[in-house]
Amino acid sequence: MAQILNRDTALFHFLTRIGDSTLILGHRVSEWCGHSPMLEEDIALANTALDLIGHTRMWLGLAAEVEGKGRSADDLAFLRDSMDFTNLLLVEQPNGDFGQTMMRQLLFDAWHLPYLNALKSFPDPRVAGIAEKATKEVAYHVDRAADLVVRLGDGTHESHTRMQAALDELWPCVGEMFSTDEVDAMLAPDAPKPDRIRDAWDATILPTLARATLAVPATRFTRQGGKTGRHSEHLGHVLAQMQFLQRAYPGATW
Amino acid sequence: MVATIPRVAQVWDWLDEVPDPEIPVISLRDLGVIRDVRWEGDILSITITPTYSGCPATSLITLDIHSALADRGVDKVRVMQQLSPAWTTDWLSDKGRARLERYGIAPPGQAGGPDRCPHCGSDKLERISQFGSTPCKAAWRCMGCLEPFDYFKCI
Structure with missing residues (x-):
């Protein structure tokens, strides 16, 4: 963050962090379209992706408005490079198999819902309005992800093994969701409190993993950097696909 | 151009004849997405709320409102989006x-x-x-x- 932080620039960063996370996860989930194990799951994943892209349009639209430099939500989505993206590392991780996708979804949704709930009382009504709208949709995401993680975790030996491997693989990306920095500090006391979000996350995740007969990984290693633009190698590939058209044919519309 | 300015109740009735783009058996009024209709000077101001954040029908709904009212002689129409209170199936x-x-x-x-x-x-x-x-x-x-x-x- 090269610029000096004040409340407006902090709000811009705060909004792009949420919007980038919903954008990249929405894109990742949309990669399943036409490839899911069953038609119903294909439709459910496409709907989830659609909700997340809808949230993105609102979050990045508001970020662009707050920034006041004439950029649009599309400009932010299609014309920034990876170091300017501030999504969580969790959401850019590859889909893997269906189980790994659902595990990533559950870990994110269990954070997303209480985070949005906290934002419903944000003093800026534009932020609170988006959170109020998105909360209703995300409540369905959590239910579905939890249901599938339990069914696959407590399923066959094969599905259980894969779900445990997915959890172990993604676990180091969990801590970043609850980290805070100067952006959150600038918006205090209005930014969601990480301790409370973590408590709500635990209250969803721990019983769900227990029902899924999955073991909480012992590692305390945490990967961070997404929120400040330091990404894994995967994000560049996502952007190459997502942004290709606007990069190759600037301003193309249809 | 209409000779007299249509009353707000008349506009609500017209909007009850505009079908939902995805489920054409119900109207936009039935769907509950129209939150307010009012005249602001000679501009008809209509407030709508999206059903789902990512629903592609939302932009179509705006277009359909404009064309339905233009068909009835009302050209100065402003359609605004409002997120809160969030749409509910109630x-x-x-x-x-x-x-x-x-x-x-x-x-x-x-x-x-x-x-x-x-x-x-x-x-x-x-x-x-x-x-x-x-x-x-x-x-x-x-x-x-x-x-x-x-x-x-x-x-």
């Missing part, structure tokens, strides 16, 4: 609910699921998926007549 009209059911889509139920099969009326139902052919619907199946059907889910 705003579906009774007429809309009845029409959905006749069309084969179970209307939102109190218990968070359909009350009966829209085809045969059986209450032996099973959920296939919480997500269906559009963001606002879930996929269900009737164990009586064995037909699958869409359920307009509660939000």
Whole structure:
């Protein structure tokens, strides 16, 4: 963050962090379209992706408005490079198999819902309005992800093994969701409190993993950097696909 | 150009004739997405709220409102979006609910699921998926007549 932080620039960063996370996860989930194990799951994943892209349009639209430099939500989505993206590392991780996708979804949704709930009382009504709208949709995401993680975790030996491997693989990306920095500090006391979000996350995740007969990984290693633009190698590939058209044919519309 | 400015109640009636782009048996008024209609000087100002954040029908709805009113001689129309209070299926009209059911889509139920099969009326139902052919619907199946059907889910 090269610029000096004040409340407006902090709000811009705060909004792009949420919007980038919903954008990249929405894109990742949309990669399943036409490839899911069953038609119903294909439709459910496409709907989830659609909700997340809808949230993105609102979050990045508001970020662009707050920034006041004439950029649009599309400009932010299609014309920034990876170091300017501030999504969580969790959401850019590859889909893997269906189980790994659902595990990533559950870990994110269990954070997303209480985070949005906290934002419903944000003093800026534009932020609170988006959170109020998105909360209703995300409540369905959590239910579905939890249901599938339990069914696959407590399923066959094969599905259980894969779900445990997915959890172990993604676990180091969990801590970043609850980290805070100067952006959150600038918006205090209005930014969601990480301790409370973590408590709500635990209250969803721990019983769900227990029902899924999955073991909480012992590692305390945490990967961070997404929120400040330091990404894994995967994000560049996502952007190459997502942004290709606007990069190759600037301003193309249809 | 119309000779006199149409009353707000008249505009509501007109909007009751504009079909929802995805489910044409119900109107935009039935769907509950129109939150306010008022004249601001000589501009007709209409406030709508999206059903789902990512629903692609939202931009079509705006277009359909503009063209329906232009057909009736009202050209100065401003359609504004409002997010809060967020749309809820409680705003579906009774007429809309009845029409959905006749069309084969179970209307939102109190218990968070359909009350009966829209085809045969059986209450032996099973959920296939919480997500269906559009963001606002879930996929269900009737164990009586064995037909699958869409359920307009509660939000």
